[in-house]
Amino acid sequence: MSSWLNGAYPAGLFPTLHKHSKRKNRTVAEAMLNDNWIRDIAHDLTVHLLHEYFLLWDLIEEVGYCALNTESDMLTWTLTTDGQYSASLAYRMQFEGGTPSTYPVKIWKVWAPPRCNFFMWLLAQNKVWTADRLQQRQWPNEYFCQYCFRNLETAGHLFKECPITRSIWTAVASWTSLGDFRPNTWAEKTSIGRSFDEVTPSGTSPIARGTRSLIILVIWSIWRERNNRFFSAQGEDSDTNHS
Ligand SMILES: [Zn+2]
Structure with missing residues (x-):
């Protein structure tokens, strides 16, 4: 290796x-x-x-x-014959059925460390390793949300439905005066990718870009804190097991 x-x-x-x-x-x-x-x-x-x-x-x-x-210029865009992404293509794709067309702009055109974009890209496709996905593969998991310990941890629960994360989004909404961040305005039972798409503005203005950046950074912070809680709980478990 x-x-x-x-x-x-x-x-x-x-x-x-x-x-x-x-x-x-x-x-x-x-x-x-x-x-x-x-x-x-x-x-x-x-x-x-x-x-x-x-x-x-x-x-x-x-x-x-x-x-x-x-x-970045090596990335292949599968919807064109030459593999090149263009903004006009992204625009046209919005009219094609079922394609998550706005992701290129909404996920990648932000001011955030690239690992945050990458995480958001995984999350939008529900490919983050939350407990429900581990459970499906019968891999060890904690089952419960690490914030509220009341529900199965799914991406939807962790990032939008959990009472704790809802209070985080509510606080962000009042700091920024951006009403779209208020969880009570969100459609229920939509996938996390779809919700992200609905809340996140497209467009190239600094405000749109800043708003997208903020959303991705909040999501990233929720995930990091979840991992901190998860791994510190693991540490305590193994300490007590061995003493
Ligand atoms: Zn929870």
Whole structure:
């Protein structure tokens, strides 16, 4: 394995996870292809392994955004023959059925660290590792939302329905005087991607861009705090188990 993760290599950073992996000699390209690395380790996961797995996931996201950042003109846009994205194409796509057309502008044209865009891009497709998704794969999970401990943690619950996150959005709405941030104005039972799309303004004005940036940064902060709570609870568990 090469030292591609911020100058380190996965086997050195996560020896237990490496030992657990079914395939240890993949090249980076092979491991990243179709998320093969996930398949290699997604069996008999324990809480400790899962912790390493999440940390590795974060690091890979970080590396992923660097690649996107430096090679943004290499991204392939599948809806055109030449693979090039254009704003006029994004506009035209809005009239095509069912395509999440506004994501390019709403997610990528913001002032936020690229890992936040990448996280939002995953979240909009419901690909973030919330408890419900872990549960579906029968991977270890905490089941409950780490904020309220009352509901199954889904992306929809965590980022818009939880009483705690609703109070965060309400506070943001009053600081910014942006009424769209008030949770009681949001349509219920829409997917998180759809809700994001409804609340987030498109357009290139600094206000639109600033509003999008704010939404993504709040979402990112909710996720970071959720992880802090999750991992500090894990730490306390293992302390009590071993004493
Ligand atoms: Zn909750």
